[in-house]
Amino acid sequence: MSIASNKMPSIRAVASRAGVSTATVSNVLNARRSVAPDLAARVQQAVQELGYIADLGASRLRSRKSTIAGVLIPDIGNPFFGAFVAALESAARRDGYDLLIVSSGGDPVQEAARLRALLTWRPAGVIVIPCDDTLAARDIAVAAGVPMVAADRVPAGPLIDLVAVDNFDIAYQVARHLVAGGRRHILAATGNQSISNVQERCNGARAAIAGTGATFEILEVGLSHAEARARLSERLQARPVPDALFTLNNLATLGALEAVSAAGMSVPGDIAMAGFDDEPWMHVVSPPLTAVRQPVEQMGLAAWERLMARVGGDTSPPVQVRLPCTLELRASSQPAPATQPAGV
């Protein structure tokens, strides 16, 4: 709580300097009503001279039009979410909006609290990557009458607009690829099994494996790569030792790489690896990692587009946008070669 800057001139200062009314200044700046060229010029000059910057808070208060959009994500420090927000930002800027970005920390309680903080600024709408499929935040937004679109993860219950990737389909492809390569025991490693996109991924993998005789196992490995490494290291010491690792997010992939390396297993000789999220470094490790590339920028754009539609008054039923992923096949998931001494 601090003293706001008080050196900023108000619209009145501009008006008096230009010798016009505040209404005229407003009209010049917002191109609302037509203003005589000479007056407009005087206004522009006064704006320049004073370094006037309009107060959008006051403007919003009176006009009841908001140019803020809220963004509620699990963690701005995660590169995946960072890329998502970057895409949102450029779209928002193009449309004249500013973004209020807050992190929920993956905690549903925080999520609700942060949404309330967002609504405090009266955003035109909110884009949220839910941290669980309950999405208590939805009720708050609905009660407030603020449009909300969900991204990445599928909230259960009442429908709202959703933009996500086709998790089932791509996971199906990955699992089929692994089985086709002769893998018999696929271990899926994920942060939190209860997140909807994880479930979709698991379902897709299961469907691909069904009837092939291969087995499928899910392991929760926590929310950091260090924890993932620990969990997976434990698991790799136990029986049956999996011959394929399907990591369901970038943190798990990293932890898995460490665990496999620590266990002295060779990739893809002893164990195949494939994971969600394709990051630049994944093709400089040896062997290069097979990865699912999510169209994160398109997700951002699509989410923004949906929000703008709602904000613009679209009252049609909620839609689900599903974007296709691409599978970047690299060496880590190839069939075990007869001879290959490669470590990780």
Place this chain on the structure above:
Amino acid sequence: MSIASNKMPSIRAVASRAGVSTATVSNVLNARRSVAPDLAARVQQAVQELGYIADLGASRLRSRKSTIAGVLIPDIGNPFFGAFVAALESAARRDGYDLLIVSSGGDPVQEAARLRALLTWRPAGVIVIPCDDTLAARDIAVAAGVPMVAADRVPAGPLIDLVAVDNFDIAYQVARHLVAGGRRHILAATGNQSISNVQERCNGARAAIAGTGATFEILEVGLSHAEARARLSERLQARPVPDALFTLNNLATLGALEAVSAAGMSVPGDIAMAGFDDEPWMHVVSPPLTAVRQPVEQMGLAAWERLMARVGGDTSPPVQVRLPCTLELRASSQPAPATQPAGV
């Protein structure tokens, strides 16, 4: 520009429902003046029932106290900046502030434009990672009377509060380490040589190399790892071939790894590698990469602390906070072994 939500009850709705004045509601909610317990209870209940969420924009307008801080960084999609913002966010939340985060895209013109957009919301202060050492944005903030603290990069000219790492010192350490390992031709790869922290790093390296007989060369490799790979691939084909690569940011490191790999050079046999920014994947590549770990969280906290001090009325001369980095020595920068077939 959209219709703001109009379903939200105002403070008047709460007041009438609780049978009190709006002033009393305000006092209850902000714990300003003391209010009789029964009235307070009625207010709280009305707030609950109506789902009232105060309008902070209106509040700020009247009270002239702002609880938003602006954050101006080159690119929210870059993990380094993402981590910085994440640190800022938790500090800000603790102090009751919300963050308005915008990206300049590394363009000074955009930087100024985005700062103006920020000021439109009347933030209590602004934290900026400048995209060049001119920092035109500074003048705008000064003119507006809004406290600004710079981070990561050192703006030239009039002093403002600055939080950065000790680039010279750590670069000195790295270069000395490389030379001590027998390297004779060190190539520094950077995105934009004109950025102050890059210059400091180069100066540090030069100082360490001076008088050792080794040579030092700087190559600008662009702003993406793809471009970095291309530039470095070219360079590695030319003479003299460097025997050490000092990459000055994470993108350059990645590009360098690709270029070295493509050139068929072994690390650290043919060429040593060391770089700025320690990312989790850097110790899962082979060989693990020597990296400079920047205390990015502490940078965020220190920058926030500085801003809060200024916002609180501290008018002492600008201070420079320099945080120490740590050098994570790994295999990639070790002396060339007599025999080692390792690729990258």
Place this chain on the structure above:
DNA sequence: ATGAAAGCGCTAACAA
């Protein structure tokens, strides 16, 4: 085409 004046939701000064 322009200005005067009201009022958005809130808090601070002033009354009671």
Place this chain on the structure above:
DNA sequence: TTGTTAGCGCTTTCAT
């Protein structure tokens, strides 16, 4: 302790 009133900076009637 509580209520009443004015007014933050802006936009929008409503006059002119």
